[in-house]
Amino acid sequence: MQIAIAGAGLAGVFAAQTLAAAGHEPFLIDKGRSAGGRMATRRIGQGRADHGAQFFTVRTEIFQKEVDRWLERGQVKKWFGDDHPRYMAPDGMNTLVKQMASAFDLHLEEKIVRMEAEADSILLAADSGSIFPADAGIVTFPPPQTAELMHRSAIPGTKETVKTLEMLTFRPAIVGLVTLKQPAEAGSHGMLDRDLPEGIEKIIAADQKGLTSEPILSVYMTADWSRRYLDEPDEKAAEALNNSLAEWKQLEVKDLQVKRWRYSEAEQTHAGAWLQAESLPLYFAGDAFLHRDDASGRTRVESAVLSGIAAAEALIKQHG
Ligand SMILES: Cc1cc2nc3c(=O)[nH]c(=O)nc-3n(C[C@H](O)[C@H](O)[C@H](O)COP(=O)(O)OP(=O)(O)OC[C@H]3O[C@@H](n4cnc5c(N)ncnc54)[C@H](O)[C@@H]3O)c2cc1C
Structure with missing residues (x-):
């Protein structure tokens, strides 16, 4: 299946990785000039600094496996702390996402402004005039932005989904x-x-x-x-x-x-790692979607990763 992933932050790239491993063809779309989202690093003069997430902690086995791969390749290292050590990226947090996104078809500077969804297809329209048709899609924007997009798109039968998204402040x-x-x-x-x-x-x-x-x-x-x-x-x-x-x-x-x-x-998170737009092949993910048993109750790097993976797995289970 061709699967459009809107938002090339952590949730987006981990969803793409999960879908590709299952034999699907994911592609990423982001309004930014590079992938990364809130994993943001800026070059300043000869230097650089993170200005979104500074570090992350690990509380689940799923994420630990991914982190071990990053550690092996020297892309992350322990910063400080013993119980739940804080990990940092020596080249900047942004490089973690950019490197993963580079494995996929990536459409940058494309702001999605409208969506259509039917039983077996979706369509995303960008403000540049680009149109992205796909068999299914996962939207990973911060939910207030997704809710706005859903309002504009007025997809029949999705009122309850929009209400749920609107609650995530x-x-x-x-x-x-x-x-x-x-x-x-x-x-x-x-x-x-x-x-x-x-x-x-x-x-x-x-x-x-x-x-x-x-x-x-x-x-x-x-x-x-x-x-x-x-x-x-x-x-x-x-x-x-x-x-x-x-x-x-x-x-x-x-x-x-x-x-x-x-x-x-997120001030208000969603109890559940993803959300589906009724029975349509359209899913929502991101750091505000927490596993029911997520003890931290907070949006963070790990919650974004787990949500991206879980949304992709749910999509695979239901649509092939
Ligand atoms: C200031 C700050 C500090 C933080 N500190 C930490 C920390 O120390 N530790 C920690 O664990 N977490 C921290 N976080 C949280 C962490 O960065 C996020 O939880 C995580 O990066 C979110 O990933 P995501 O994929 O869910 O969302 P995002 O990274 O926000 O990705 C969403 C993507 O969607 C794109 N997008 C949005 N609207 C559109 C549109 N209409 N069309 C196309 N693309 C669109 C955006 O450009 C973005 O790339 C911090 C966040 C911030 C902002």
């Missing part, structure tokens, strides 16, 4: 990428998440983490702070972020870039 996050003139230490491992000024959730020193030789901080602002500045101009958000940062330490800032995530982490 997300919080925003603003992240500052701050290049310094001199390195600044953030805790003993390069990550600090306590005793910080109001508004700052955590600070990661990309150089201390081993990603770059240039001193760059990724400064994660709290959800409340981020909500306040989400629709403000870049200069205003950057100035406020810089003021908060100055309360932490005296720093000589060379450059400050602001990255906004309107949908960073």
